[in-house]
Amino acid sequence: MSSIQSPKKGTHSVGVARQYSGTAGRIENCQVGVFAAYASRWGQALIDRQLYLPKSWAGDPARRDSAQVPDEVAFATKPAMACEMIARLLDEGTPCAFVLADAVYGSDHSFRRMLEARGQAYVLAVRSNHTLRFLEDWSLVQTDPGTMIADLPAETWTPLSAGEGAKGPRLYHWARLPLKYQAGQGFSLWFLARRSLRDPGAIAYYFAYAPSDATLEDLAAAAGLRWAIEECFLRAKDDLGLDHCEARSWHGWHRHMSLVMAAAAFLARIGADQRRAAYGKQNETSPKRPAA
Incomplete structure (x- = not known):
């Protein structure tokens, strides 16, 4: 799950408002779309989308009518939209x-x-200052990810790959801590951290909920796959015009995104078929197979 922001200059495009843009790193006039992607060993593709409707739009009947926003669409936070989207996909x-x-x-x-x-199961990023509360000896202890990681001994960190990059494996130091939490049967909740090899101060934090026998390597590999959706955005923007939507209506925005996603899925399928066909084929560096 992730979102993209499309900068706009006017005020008439559906959902446009002054809001935080991760692309620009600041608050600016833009539309925000929430997207879901599917990733596997063969490739990745966007599979669902919905426009985020700010409160300034959701509560303004005149603007809703002008942009043809359906009556059943109400204000929802991005996580609430993601809940609905993921639940629908799983169902x-x-x-x-x-x-x-x-x-x-x-x-x-x-x-x-x-x-x-x-x-x-999930591996979800979390902010370094996210408040964590635990019961210890009948006392409520409050802390945050940054504080918890700062107390870890050096031997806790393990170098692991977060997946293949343009220049080979993306190596980081990884560590995890079990959290005192009543997880579902067969599951455990961990606090996961990823630290840069070059800059020990650059640390990313995650909640990891997975089968109890999941290894640190399993969680690191899963966390590394999150960037697949960013690759989907990059390809859809550069090749297919994902961020070139000029439609002002609710339906126009969703139709544009659907067409781009369909084209991107077609290209992803071709790429996946090529990778499957090439999988296992020998090349000049492959060991020779014994003669029959």
């Missing part, structure tokens, strides 16, 4: 080993609890 039988998302979603209690209630 439709979409196979899913892990749900992955950035800190906007990982920091939301309701989003995590929805996944846990469904027995769905």
Whole structure:
């Protein structure tokens, strides 16, 4: 799960408002779309989308009418939209080993609890200052991810790959801590951290809910796959015009995104078929197979 922001200059395009843009790193006039992607060893593709409707739009009948916003669409936070989207995909039988998302979603209690209630594993990013509360010896202890990680001994960190990058494996130091939490049967909740090899101060934090026999390597590999959706955005923007939507209406925005996603899925399928066909084929560096 992730979102993209499309900058706009006017005020008439549906959902446009002054809001935070991760693309620009500041508050600016833009539209925000919430997207779901599916990733596997063969490739990735966007599979669902919905426009975020700010309160200034949701509560303005005149603007809603002008942009043809359906009556049933009400204001919802991005994590609430993600809950509905993921639940719909899971109900439709979409196979899913892990749900992955950035800190906007990982920091939301309701989003995590929805996944846990469904027995769905996840690795969700969380902010370094996210408040954590635990009961220890009948006392409530309050802390945060940054504080917990600062106390870890050096031997706790393990170098592992977060997946293949353009220049080879993306290596980081990883560590995890079990959290005192009543998880579902067969599941455990961990606090996961990823530290840069070059800059020990650059640390990313995650909640990881997974089968109790999941290894640190399993969780690191899952966390590394979150960037697949960013690759989907990049390809859809550069090749297919995802961010070139000029439609002002609710239906126009969703139709544009649907067409772009369909084209991107077609290209992803071609790429996946080529990778499957090439899988296992020998090349000049492959060991020679013994003669029959």
